[in-house]
Amino acid sequence: MQFCFSNPKIQTLLDSALNACPCGKKHALETTGCVIDENAAAMLAEFLKAYAHPVVFCDTNTEQFAKKLPFYTAENCVVFPGDGHATEIAAAKGEAFIAEQKPDILVACGSGTLHDITRYCANAVKMPFVSYPTAASVDGFMSGIAAMTWYGQKLSFESTPPVAVFADPRISAAAPARLTASGVGDVLGKYTSLFDWHLAHLLTGEYECPTIVALTEAAVEGVLDALQNKDSITVLDYTCRVLEALLVSGLAMQLTGNSRPASAAEHHMSHLWEMAVLNGKTEALHGEQVAVGTLAVMDTYKAALESRLDWETIAHLNFEKIFSDEVLRPVFGDLTPGIRKENMPDGTPASSSLAKIRVTDPAETAAKVNELFAALPDAAVLRSLAESAGCMTTVVEAGLPSDDSFRETSLRYAPYVRNRLTLLKILSACAVTREN
Numbered sequence: 001m002q003f004c005f006s007n008p009k010i011q012t013l014l015d016s017a018l019n020a021c022p023c024g025k026k027h028a029l030e031t032t033g034c035v036i037d038e039n040a041a042a043m044l045a046e047f048l049k050a051y052a053h054p055v056v057f058c059d060t061n062t063e064q065f066a067k068k069l070p071f072y073t074a075e076n077c078v079v080f081p082g083d084g085h086a087t088e089i090a091a092a093k094g095e096a097f098i099a100e101q102k103p104d105i106l107v108a109c110g111s112g113t114l115h116d117i118t119r120y121c122a123n124a125v126k127m128p129f130v131s132y133p134t135a136a137s138v139d140g141f142m143s144g145i146a147a148m149t150w151y152g153q154k155l156s157f158e159s160t161p162p163v164a165v166f167a168d169p170r171i172s173a174a175a176p177a178r179l180t181a182s183g184v185g186d187v188l189g190k191y192t193s194l195f196d197w198h199l200a201h202l203l204t205g206e207y208e209c210p211t212i213v214a215l216t217e218a219a220v221e222g223v224l225d226a227l228q229n230k231d232s233i234t235v236l237d238y239t240c241r242v243l244e245a246l247l248v249s250g251l252a253m254q255l256t257g258n259s260r261p262a263s264a265a266e267h268h269m270s271h272l273w274e275m276a277v278l279n280g281k282t283e284a285l286h287g288e289q290v291a292v293g294t295l296a297v298m299d300t301y302k303a304a305l306e307s308r309l310d311w312e313t314i315a316h317l318n319f320e321k322i323f324s325d326e327v328l329r330p331v332f333g334d335l336t337p338g339i340r341k342e343n344m345p346d347g348t349p350a351s352s353s354l355a356k357i358r359v360t361d362p363a364e365t366a367a368k369v370n371e372l373f374a375a376l377p378d379a380a381v382l383r384s385l386a387e388s389a390g391c392m393t394t395v396v397e398a399g400l401p402s403d404d405s406f407r408e409t410s411l412r413y414a415p416y417v418r419n420r421l422t423l424l425k426i427l428s429a430c431a432v433t434r435e436n
């Protein structure tokens with residue numbers, strides 16, 4: 001297997017990451033290759049000849065594609081509900097099927113949720129899995145992280161990346177346009193996720209790899225270019241470009257060893273909404289929520305730049321209050337202990353990402369933060385890009401509450417879903433510290 005990307009820049013950056021990367025880290029990939037090819041099903045069947053007993057994970061929407069795979073039988077296929085989530089219940093069903101069938105490899109035939117279930121199960125029994133994406137809807141196909149809703153809390157489990165990815169773009173191109181728009185939303189989220197990565201590197205010395213940043217930027221550029229030429233290229237070509245960006249973003253996560261290049265404040269908004277602690281259950285897709293989250297976060301970041309960051313408060317955060325029951329319980333209720341553990345893994349504020357901020361010269365740091373801000377696209381430009389892709393752009397479109405306070409409360413509490421440092425987390429912590 002090898003990686004077959006149409007954008008030569010991506011191939012060059014990937015080679016650079018894998019061969020003496022300038023960041024000094026030795027990057028490795030568990031995925032051995034990927035293809036976006038109309039012949040993907042036959043190539044997948046050929047690949048699986050090295051295995052004795054593959055089984056297919058699909059859902060009621062993607063079962064039709066599973067049935068067309070050359071190695072499909074009704075017995076070697078487990079079908080999950082099409083509108084289901086990646087929960088502890090789905091994981092138990094997958095593991096029970098594995099125990100009964102005793103396969104030696106799993107095939108994920110579906111979109112993001114189905115991949116999370118397959119990936120989680122594959123990792124639980126230490127078995128390889130191969131990815132057969134059916135929609136250009138999310139960037140998780142190639143990643144090694146299973147995003148699960150575990151007993152109500154949205155958690156990321158260190159898991160297994162696929163050994164290979166075989167994508168037939170005709171299937172994704174024929175999928176509802178909403179799915180591809182969701183994939184574009186996930187890609188546009190990289191603007192804020194990369195910004196937050198740069199910021200964390202600047203403020204805490206968190207590891208950052210310039211090659212992986214460039215790789216992710218190249219993926220975003222590919223989609224921007226496709227969006228600008230949307231009217232002159234075919235739906236199939238457009239879908240191929242989105243698929244490529246999504247696969248590259250997943251590869252960037254794999255090279256980093258975590259989701260840092262692809263997920264920050266904008267994803268925390270989505271995670272919060274999926275936890276349904278401020279809102280009822282939303283039917284909006286992951287990438288739809290990320291698009292809405294990205295635009296809300298971008299507006300907030302631009303406003304923070306205009307009003308200047310409050311370095312005095314940042315240097316004297318009131319951790320006791322930030323992680324207090326008084327602040328957390330009204331929103332997170334029974335999930336509060338889990339939220340506190342996520343934010344303070346060793347039980348003390350010292351293990352909060354916020355405690356790792358070191359600013360010796362606020363003026364110099366402020367100048368560097370301004371440079372990072374300047375590199376962000378204009379919020380209005382990003383909004384029109386999202387609209388041209390058919391992405392959702394407002395909380396109301398995502399089926400979330402329309403009152404003004406909902407958006408603000410989301411921005412305040414979203415950073416608590418992860419310990420990861422973001423500007424939104426800093427702004428939220430400052431606001432809590434300042435309140436009486």
Ligand SMILES: [Zn+2]
Pocket residue numbers: 017021022023024025027209210211212
């Ligand atoms: Zn590197």
Ligand SMILES: [Zn+2]
Pocket residue numbers: 138139186262263267286290
């Ligand atoms: Zn995502």
